[in-house]
Amino acid sequence: MNGAQSLIRTLVDSGVDVCFGNPGTSEMHFVAALDTVPEMRGVLGLAEGVVTGAADGYARIAGKPAATLLHLGPGLGNGLANLHNARRAHTPIVNVVGDHATYHKRYDAPLESDIEAVAGSLGGWLRRSDSSADVGADAAAAVAAAQDAPGRIATLILPADVSWSDGGRACAPVPSRAPRTVADAGVKQVAEVLRTGEPVALLLGGAACQEAGLRAASRIAAATGAKPFVETFPARLERGAGLPAIDRLGYLAEQVAYQLDGTRHLVVAGTKPPVSFFAYPGKASDLVPEGAQVHTLADVADDVVAALEHLADLVAPSTEPVLAQAHRPELPSGELTPQNWVEVIGALLPEGAIISDEAVTSGLLLPGATAGAPRHDVLTLTGGAIGQGIPAATGAAIAAPDRPVINLESDGSALYTISALWTQARENLDVTTVILNNRAYAILRMELQRVGAEGSGPKANSLLDLSTPDMDFVRIAEGLGVPATRARSAEELAEQFSRALAEPGPHLIDAVVPPIL
Amino acid sequence: MNGAQSLIRTLVDSGVDVCFGNPGTSEMHFVAALDTVPEMRGVLGLAEGVVTGAADGYARIAGKPAATLLHLGPGLGNGLANLHNARRAHTPIVNVVGDHATYHKRYDAPLESDIEAVAGSLGGWLRRSDSSADVGADAAAAVAAAQDAPGRIATLILPADVSWSDGGRACAPVPSRAPRTVADAGVKQVAEVLRTGEPVALLLGGAACQEAGLRAASRIAAATGAKPFVETFPARLERGAGLPAIDRLGYLAEQVAYQLDGTRHLVVAGTKPPVSFFAYPGKASDLVPEGAQVHTLADVADDVVAALEHLADLVAPSTEPVLAQAHRPELPSGELTPQNWVEVIGALLPEGAIISDEAVTSGLLLPGATAGAPRHDVLTLTGGAIGQGIPAATGAAIAAPDRPVINLESDGSALYTISALWTQARENLDVTTVILNNRAYAILRMELQRVGAEGSGPKANSLLDLSTPDMDFVRIAEGLGVPATRARSAEELAEQFSRALAEPGPHLIDAVVPPIL
Structure with missing residues (x-):
């Protein structure tokens, strides 16, 4: 098998079976190899922002990465904005960025571009495959890296000759770094804070925005009076009847100030303390209320759901979560309004x-x-x-x-x-x-x-x-x-x-x- | 005046009076400042690829740079593909990339991004303005850098507080690096090559693709039998009745091999020797015919038109260029075809x-x-x-x-x-x-x-x-x-x-x- 075939076979074996792509000439062997691995689904986007945004949306729902197929530095550039959003969401994505053949690069052909610099701006995992024999292992490493907790962008640069040359070897899946377990002592410290009776706000992010985390947070809130909030822009938030209804922090600093007014302790679970989206003349960037103390229950790479459930068992052992009742607005009438x-x-x-x-x-x-x-x-x-x-x-x-x-x-x-x-x-x-x-x-x-x-x-x-x-x-x-x-x-x-x-x-x-x- | 006002005033004073933009919150003071400098025209694009591509097309025709206004790393990323094309065209462009306020960056707000890495991939001129007092001088330097021969991308990163703070000072224009004059000896060496009677191909690029360069090349060709060609993808090629009709080198290596068949000497003027656009298995990347010798009359940063005119005066002092006659195809009929x-x-x-x-x-x-x-x-x-x-x-x-x-x-x-x-x-x-x-x-x-x-x-x-x-x-x-x-x-x-x-x-x-x- 050639390098491209070993790449796609390895991706599929590692659980990545959808590839959103916008290929060019340097990716033609990857495209041809799609027909040799029936389990891989290729989905065409007409511009790279579509490709990377689709990979982000896919992974947020599938809970596993898709691959992208992008054409050199310009293709990656076109896809960069939605990769930025994916990075902020901690979405796992495996970018495959085609490049000129290894021996062709020194000719500085028109599409020659600094792929490493552009990909490096994402701060994720980055590797260039040097030979067909390595591509399989590189692909398995990329899938693992993308899924290292809390999830990140992994970019594999694939020179055209590495793709088309024989000698490819499919590689077995490589394990990812699981979310870190929060130490008992850390959870107990937060439990002590909640028991002080002082005003506490509990800010949830990442995996805590799905059912198990929301239920644990709701139990904690109900038992202790802590005010729970979801981070302003969660990657994936579960909502609706039968789930705890927890408000998101507002986009505007003024909203956040209102929401966190009076908070003495801010417990952060799976996210970071709130900051202003932009700076404004004369206004603070740090939105933690003055005098409030920040306690990190779980970092973004920690197992935040387990930490919240542990905390709930400590401070709310017999408390049930408060679940939203089924309720819908009446169907309105008249000209459309924001309401x-x-x-x-x-x-x-x-x-x-x-x-x-x-x-x-x-x-x-x-x-x-x-x-x-x-x-x-x-x-x-x-x-x-x-x-x-x-x-x-x-x-x-x-x-x-x-x-x-x-x-x-x-x-x-x-x-x-x-x-x-x-x-x-x-x-x-x-x-x-x-x-x-x-x-x-x-x-x-x-x-x-x-x-x-x-x-x-x-x-x-x-x-x-x-x-x-x-x-x-x-x-x-x-x-x-x-x-x-x-x-x-x-x-x-x-x-x-x-x-x-x-x-x-x-x-x-x-x-x-x-x-x- | 604030930093943004000094920036726009300096741009206009330096001859840059069109700004293609797709702004965000961090660029709002720049946007507001547009109304204080009536000579600056702001043109909105609905995506950054539109903005940067328009700035490229503008400068190729206007012969001077436009500014762009882009929103942090993601905005620059969206515009990167057309900046890549502009870089290859040696188009002068002045990018203004807004960034978070200086003091806001450490909070890693959602749009925080590595602008330097993305801009750095373009290999042009790059500076971050540190204070309102500097912005004017930075802008003048950016315009000059963009126009340094043969033209390049200049990117000025503008933090929001540098934009909104007072203390801005408009700055006088700064001179650019003019095209280098080709030494007499170099031109004479090429003249000797042309006089050998051996088969010569003359490859034109950059400014040589406009009237004066084409006329000189046509004279040289007519007098010496050299075969002239225009580079495969010129930034701006003047054509039509009354101008020399000089074929472009083909996109396909096979075409180029046919066009350059038998060439013993390849004289390069304002461009580089031809290379294959992509690599193909078993095919050469270097398209200079085997055994042909390459002679560089003028580099891309040289005054190629003057060099060509000098060369024409040496080898074709009394030869007129061969100009295309006015001739149009008949209006065809029938279903549309490639012909x-x-x-x-x-x-x-x-x-x-x-x-x-x-x-x-x-x-x-x-x-x-x-x-x-x-x-x-x-x-x-x-x-x-x-x-x-x-x-x-x-x-x-x-x-x-x-x-x-x-x-x-x-x-x-x-x-x-x-x-x-x-x-x-x-x-x-x-x-x-x-x-x-x-x-x-x-x-x-x-x-x-x-x-x-x-x-x-x-x-x-x-x-x-x-x-x-x-x-x-x-x-x-x-x-x-x-x-x-x-x-x-x-x-x-x-x-x-x-x-x-x-x-x-x-x-x-x-x-x-x-x-x-």
């Missing part, structure tokens, strides 16, 4: 849905409207690099073909990676995209004020305006092979959303909403 | 057009059909990172508002940066985009065979296929605010192309062509 569109979603959200949430400002009221909806997962914009929502929904739908995927997507963010809709059509994925079309970078209008940028005039405002010309997402989606409709009223949105969910395959709704701010 | 669509373009190309050429395989026959058309410029895909054509056309149209811009764009490449159409609509640019829609990554089908990837089966072929589902570029363009039509026959293409040229503002034609291969 009523989320009620439509809350009223109609199907059981087991996955929400890929990039609604940005338009989605500020969403959590309240869906807290009592049937159980669902929410994937959030972990790294702040917009253009994640449509690709992540695409990858999530590949990971969970039996679950409905709902992508709530702001107009400004949608255009970065819009061609992911084509992949949804090609793969016939059950994704319903709702574009929250407010014809502006509304968040930047807000931020322009918040950073105190006085004197902003027509030129500044023009750069935040998306209404000249208006974008017609119905036509764009149809052009990419996805059936689409436009909703201007709550009734239209409800009717179209229900129909999209009932029909197989992807759909898009261009929901015309006013800016919330 | 007749280029005849339509050749028959109707308007005087002074700028062609942004990303037609890839569909455009193989274009040069022959346009050699005798009215004088025009061609911008080619210098770095091989697809997604350049629509943004480059956008930037070129901003640089030359009185010239018609024609973007010949393959379907596979178009989807990377399709939202540039929206910027064309917003700025009401006279760009006519012709999508060569062959429903495939046709070049990769060819390359799959050329790299000898045996055993390619249905999965491999599926990854190169764009017909499932078909993309409807008429709807996509209309959705982005650009009027569009579909052409299936040569008559339809001719009628629609004429009409698009006659009407102001952008237009798109979805031309349904069969794959050439």
Whole structure:
């Protein structure tokens, strides 16, 4: 077998059986090798931001990495923003970046590029395969590295001749570094803090945002009076009726100050103490309330769920978690508003849905409207690099073909990676995209004020305006092979959303909403 | 004035008065400052690949840099592929990359990223502004660095607090490094080579691809029998009736071998000796014919035009250049083919057009059909990172508002940066985009065979296929605010192309062509 065949065989043997790709000439032997390993599924994206965002969404739901196939430094560059989001989510991803043949590099051909520098910016695992005989072992190491707790980006650079030359050997899976167990003493220290009776906030992140962690946190809160919160942008948050309803920390520093007001002890579990998303003149970057003491129950690489369950057994041995009751908003009526569109979603959200949430400002009221909806997962914009929502929904739908995927997507963010809709059509994925079309970078209008940028005039405002010309997402989606409709009223949105969910395959709704701010 | 104001004022004073941008919160003071410097034009792109590709196209035509405004590492990453193309074109560009406030970086907020690593991969000029008092001088240095011969990418990292703090000072322009003059002795050595009577090929690149260089090369060729060629992917090539018609070296090694067959001396002027774009098993990477001797008349940083003119005066003192006669193909008829669509373009190309050429395989026959058309410029895909054509056309149209811009764009490449159409609509640019829609990554089908990837089966072929589902570029363009039509026959293409040229503002034609291969 050649290097490419040994690579794909090893990936599959290591549990990686989906590859999102946007190949070029240097990757042609990898592409050809796909037909020799039937278990590997190749999924084409029309731009690399689609590929990497899909790999992120896939792994958040599948709980294991996908591979990507990228074309030299420019291909990796195009995919970098969604890899940044994946890095912040601690998502395991195995990038395969094709490069020129080893002997070709010294000619500085047009696509010669510094792949190591670009990949190195991600701070994950990085290796270049030097020979066909090594590729299998390198691939197994990459899969293991990607899954080392808490998960990271592993990038394997694959020269074309290493791919096409014979001598490849498939390699057995390599174990990953498991989450570290938190020592008893550490858990007991936090238990002591909770027993002081002083105001405690409990901040959850990572794996703690799924059922077991949320239940343990809810027990702790119920027994001790600690106020639990979920980190601002969790990679994957389980929510809905039958699960504890725990609020996320707000995006704005002012919200966080309100939420954490009076806190004397901040217990951090599976995340870091909160910081401001951006800096603002004269405002603090560190959002830990003044005078509050931070206690780390579990680091991001620790087994946070076990630590929370241990803690709950210490401080709340006989306390049950408080679970959200089933409750949906009434179906609203009238022209779409920032309030009523989320009620439509809350009223109609199907059981087991996955929400890929990039609604940005338009989605500020969403959590309240869906807290009592049937159980669902929410994937959030972990790294702040917009253009994640449509690709992540695409990858999530590949990971969970039996679950409905709902992508709530702001107009400004949608255009970065819009061609992911084509992949949804090609793969016939059950994704319903709702574009929250407010014809502006509304968040930047807000931020322009918040950073105190006085004197902003027509030129500044023009750069935040998306209404000249208006974008017609119905036509764009149809052009990419996805059936689409436009909703201007709550009734239209409800009717179209229900129909999209009932029909197989992807759909898009261009929901015309006013800016919330 | 604050740092941002001093930056924009300095840019304008240094001759940089267009800024293509896709800002975020950390760039809000830069955005606000646009209104304080009326000479600076801000142009919004909906994704960073649009921004950087437009800056490339702008500078290739304007002959001076534009600025870009990008949002931290992810924004720079999204723009990296077209910066790669610009780097290969030696295009001067001044990137302004916003970053978190200096004091905010240590908090590792979600968008914290290694901007230096990503920018460093471009190998250009890179600086971080440390204080508002420095920004003006840094900006002047950046503009100068970008324009150091032969041109490069200059990246200035602008922390948010450096942008918003007072103490900014506008700075006077700084001189750039001019092209080096080639020494007499070097020119005379090449003259001796030309006088041997042995077979010589003369390869032109960089500034030699414009009128003065082409005329000198044509004189040399006419007087000495040397065979002149233009590099495979020139940044900007002047062509058409009244100019010397000099063929480009082919993309395929086999073509180059044919073109250079029998060459004993290869004289290189403003470029490097030819290498294969990719490596292929068992084929040479170095395309200099065996036994041929390479003579460098002028390096890329040298004054290649002066060197060519000097050489022409030595070996062809009384020889006139051979100029292409005005000649157009007849307007063809019938279903579109790889041959007749280029005849339509050749028959109707308007005087002074700028062609942004990303037609890839569909455009193989274009040069022959346009050699005798009215004088025009061609911008080619210098770095091989697809997604350049629509943004480059956008930037070129901003640089030359009185010239018609024609973007010949393959379907596979178009989807990377399709939202540039929206910027064309917003700025009401006279760009006519012709999508060569062959429903495939046709070049990769060819390359799959050329790299000898045996055993390619249905999965491999599926990854190169764009017909499932078909993309409807008429709807996509209309959705982005650009009027569009579909052409299936040569008559339809001719009628629609004429009409698009006659009407102001952008237009798109979805031309349904069969794959050439």
